[in-house]
Amino acid sequence: MMMLGGSMSYEFDEAKGRAVGSLIKMRGSILGLVLSVEEVIIERQPPRRKVWETRGRPNLLVIGGYRMGFEISASGAASRLRVFIDYGYPATIAGKLLGPLFGSMYARWCVNRMAKDAADAFAGSVRS
Template sequence: MEKPSMMMMGGRMTYEFDAAKGQAVGSVIKMGGGFLGVKLSVEEVITVHDPPRRKVWETCGQTQILIIGAYRMGFEIRPAKGGSHLRVFIDYNHLTTFFRGILSLCFASIYARWCVSQMASDARRAFLPRLKPVAD
């Protein structure tokens, strides 16, 4: 989300990391940016960090998000025949104010799928170049 995208309508988010850089339980990541002139901000805390198998984070404090409310997101990697199986997930609440609530009901599932898809694509790009073809 650091790069402008269609899902963000050309907007982008900036990231601010604490000393642990999101790599330890309790570490905090702050994000800020904008979407169609609306200021966005969210703070996340790492709740599970078991490298390289599992990482989970969730929102904390007051969030200024347009489409989804508080969320919990993460990934799990487990061995599978011929490689690994990656599971990316997001659990979220819908927003409750009138205007944002309508947006949330209409677009939250689309946005959540996009977030999960982005994470899976990033993992694929990060790991596929390192994979070597398996000889038959």
């Protein structure tokens, strides 16, 4: 994941985010600041639904703890994807200032990125 010249590395447990309770750790930087977050999978109903949330206290700039996920449902001959995120602002002074200004923009970017990645992944699997 990269935004504003940032980078992020991922560390997965044995389940690689594919089981309830699985952990994903992310660490990176943006504009010279070190960021980190741990996520835990809290719901998984393949291929229809997956939900994860932060664990502990994330070290992020414009959003704090969050719960994020997706649902896929039938819609006639097609499928409908819903991606969602519920988040709070960081507890830091900078986060309290930057969160209200940029939190919704970043959350929208995350949701749109997930939706685009899903569309790209399924683009070649259209059946008639």
